[in-house]
Amino acid sequence: MVGIVGYGVYIPVYRIKTEMIANMWGRDINSVKSGLLIDEKSVPSADEDTVTMGVEASLNALRMAKINPEQIGAVYSGSESPAYAVKPNMGIISNAIGMSRNHTGADVEFACKAGTAAIQMGMGLVKSGMVKYALAVGADTAEYDVENVGDHSTGAGSGAYILGNSKEEIIADIEDTVSYTSDVPDFWRRPRMRYPTHAERFTGEPAYFSHTIEASKMIMKKHGISPKDIDHVVFHTPNGKFAVKAAKALGFSNDQLKSGFVVNKIGNTYSAATLIGLASVLDVAEPGQRIMATSFGSGAGSDSFLIRVTEKIKGRVRLAKTVKEYIERKEYIDYATYCKFTERIE
Amino acid sequence: MNVSNVVMGWRRIRKGNFLLGSKCRKCSKLHFPAARLCKKCGSRELEDYRFKGTGKIYAYSEVRTASSGFEKHVPYTVAIIELDDGPKMTAQIVESGKVHVGMKVESCLRKYYVDGDSGIIHYWIKFRPVG
Ligand SMILES: [Zn+2]
Numbered sequence: 243m244v245g246i247v248g249y250g251v252y253i254p255v256y257r258i259k260t261e262m263i264a265n266m267w268g269r270d271i272n273s274v275k276s277g278l279l280i281d282e283k284s285v286p287s288a289d290e291d292t293v294t295m296g297v298e299a300s301l302n303a304l305r306m307a308k309i310n311p312e313q314i315g316a317v318y319s320g321s322e323s324p325a326y327a328v329k330p331n332m333g334i335i336s337n338a339i340g341m342s343r344n345h346t347g348a349d350v351e352f353a354c355k356a357g358t359a360a361i362q363m364g365m366g367l368v369k370s371g372m373v374k375y376a377l378a379v380g381a382d383t384a385e386y387d388v389e390n391v392g393d394h395s396t397g398a399g400s401g402a403y404i405l406g407n408s409k410e411e412i413i414a415d416i417e418d419t420v421s422y423t424s425d426v427p428d429f430w431r432r433p434r435m436r437y438p439t440h441a442e443r444f445t446g447e448p449a450y451f452s453h454t455i456e457a458s459k460m461i462m463k464k465h466g467i468s469p470k471d472i473d474h475v476v477f478h479t480p481n482g483k484f485a486v487k488a489a490k491a492l493g494f495s496n497d498q499l500k501s502g503f504v505v506n507k508i509g510n511t512y513s514a515a516t517l518i519g520l521a522s523v524l525d526v527a528e529p530g531q532r533i534m535a536t537s538f539g540s541g542a543g544s545d546s547f548l549i550r551v552t553e554k555i556k557g558r559v560r561l562a563k564t565v566k567e568y569i570e571r572k573e574y575i576d577y578a579t580y581c582k583f584t585e586r587i588e
Numbered sequence: 589m590n591v592s593n594v595v596m597g598w599r600r601i602r603k604g605n606f607l608l609g610s611k612c613r614k615c616s617k618l619h620f621p622a623a624r625l626c627k628k629c630g631s632r633e634l635e636d637y638r639f640k641g642t643g644k645i646y647a648y649s650e651v652r653t654a655s656s657g658f659e660k661h662v663p664y665t666v667a668i669i670e671l672d673d674g675p676k677m678t679a680q681i682v683e684s685g686k687v688h689v690g691m692k693v694e695s696c697l698r699k700y701y702v703d704g705d706s707g708i709i710h711y712w713i714k715f716r717p718v719g
Contacts, residue, residue, distance in 0.1 A: 255683050287682065288660040289698040293711065297697045325709055334711065338605045338697055340638060573683075582660055 244369045245412035246549075247309065248404040248558070250302020251521045252295045252381075253508055253568040256285040258580045263394055266577050278395055279482025283509025285575060286398040288583045292381040293325045296335045299402035299514075300379060302562035304339060307375075307404045307411070311340040314404065315373025317347035318363045320356025320380045320513045322431070324349055335379060346373075353429060354478055355539025356380060357401060357513040362419055362545060364405045376405045382512035387437045388586050395481050397509025401517025413555040414524060414533075417548040420464065422457040429540035440540075449542045450480060454488045457544035458536045465548060469493040473531040476519040478538035479505035488536075501526050502535070507569045520549075522565035529553045597710050604712040605697060609675065611637035620675040641695030642718070643671040648687050657701055669693060669715055683716040692718040 259282045264271045275281065286295070296319055304311055319332040330349040350356050350363070357380015364376030381400035386392035406412060428449035431438035454477055462468060469475070475498045477485040482505045489499045502519035511518055516537035523533055529551050536546040563571075581587050602608040602622075609620035614631040620639060625632060648667035651658075658664075665681040681687055682698060693715035700712030 287698075289682065289700070289714070291699060291709075293709075294697050294699065334605075337601065338711070340606060 243409060243412065243415065244365045244405060244407050245415040245552070246403055246524075247375065247406040247408075247411045247413060248303045248305070248307025249402065249521050249524060250299045250304070250306060250562050251399065251401045251514070251518050251565055251568060252298035252302065253284050253399045253511075253518070253565075254286045254290055254295070255571055255573050256287060256575050256583065257282045257572045258285050258575055258577070260394060262577050262580075267389060269391070274394055277481075277483065279486065279506055280395055280509055281506050282574075283395065283397040284399055284511070285580055285583055286383045288585070290383070290398070291325050292319075292321045292323055292383055292400070293331050293334045295383070295398065295400035296331055296379045296381040296402065297338045299381065299400040300335055300339045300377060303377070303402040303404045305562040306413075306558050307406075308561070309375060309404065309406075309411075312342040314341050314375045314377050315345050316364060316367050316376040317341070317345060318350055318360035318376070318378050319347070320350045320352070320358075320360040320378070321382050322351055322353055322356065322512055323383045323385070324351075327433075331381070332379070336377075352543060353539035353541050354480065354510070354512045354515060355537040355543055355545055357515075357517045358535075358537035358545040358547070359539075361403055361405070361547075362421070364403070365416060365419065368405045368407050371407075374406065378403045378405065380513035380517045382514055383584075384510070384512040385437065385584060388581070390437070392440065395510045397505075397511045399508060399511035399514040399518055401514045401521055403517065411554065412552055413558055415550045415552055417550055418461060418465065419545060419547045420457060420461045421543060421545045422453050422460060423543035424453070426540075426542040428542055445480075446484070449540060450478075450484050450538050451488060451491065453542050453544035454478065454536050454538050455491055457546040458488075458492055458534065461534065461546040461548050469498065471532065472498065472534045474501050474523040474527060474533045475499055476502035476516060476523055476533065476535035478516050478536070478544075479503070479519065480510050480538070482506050504565060504569060518565060524551065524555070525559050525564045525566065527551045527555070529555060594708050597708055604700070607639035607641055607695060607713055609637050609639055610634040618674045620671065620677055639671055639673050639675075641671075641713070643669045643693060643715070645681070645687060645689055645691045645693060646670040646676055647689065648681065667693075667715070679712075680714045681716065682714050694718050
């Protein structure tokens, strides 16, 4: 058995409204909003990065798990915007949250699915008995060039999951995970380049939809279940519209999607997106409920998880700030401040 | 303080990244930063103590003319924080336009100083309003 013994998220306090960006670049506000289903996005402060956000989410996960951080034997940190190109985020995070030095780990990158890849790596070590607990972190402060329409969706945030194998501690049992991976040039960033490039024609059908749908179908088929057997569903959210479309294509209702749908209020948080969506579901889920969460990372791949909430979740959610509390804790900034905070002004 | 010094930065990590101070084994007095000699009873028997990171503002000042490297944060508030565990420390206050004496704050790790494009990123504890 392997499952979640604690989870936490972090979303920076600053927000910029979609119309602020649309006005700046002379775009039609309504068509941008209806095309992306994003009203506003989170913006990191000038002194925040994927390390500081990873620490915040990990501390929240520790508060919920109520374990001694010295018992965590592995940390995997997923990001496409790590603090350093060489020097792992995970070592700074593990040190800052009070772990002992007796642990392994690494940083991982797979566009927007590095966070779920980190969870899978942690699951393997916990399940095999190599470590007692593993910490998986997904954090991003992703960005596009300011004039690129992609800059409407890039948000900032983090999620952290502590995995364990004791039935007494697991608040959500990870029943299974499957992945679907292929070579698709839909989005990339070469070394030394600050901003990514995406291939319009590949972003939708052969990339996001094909991988998200196939991975989801694979896990449902393997367990002989269909959407009616699942209470909540979470998909990666490059924008809102893609997730809504994927849910519909697989036969899920808006009711099943809504608890984990937060992209409209924070934007696409990349490696953290599926982790924050899942946390948002766990924040409100009842014991016994079943969740399917499917991530997507450009390049491309999807990890799908089948999760069953246990009785142990009772009383745990309130031990750390919830996704809803982070979403409601906000301060709007103007476009100039946005540029200052995200270092677009040299 | 030479912020670009890598060795000095590394030595400060325990103190600045997670508020590690010391506690006297004889009289229980807490010290921040860590002390080798107890300021109360003079004992040399001190152990590591990790501060909880919560406290209240004891005094503060608003900085409008920043030194090099801190321009983006202007205006910002620097305060003396009275930690709930006892000792006082100086730190920057984030996420707050209005600060007052007695305001409850909690610690958070933030970037403190980034040494150009190729140097070390220094992280340090800052404080924000609770809630
Ligand atoms: Zn003493």
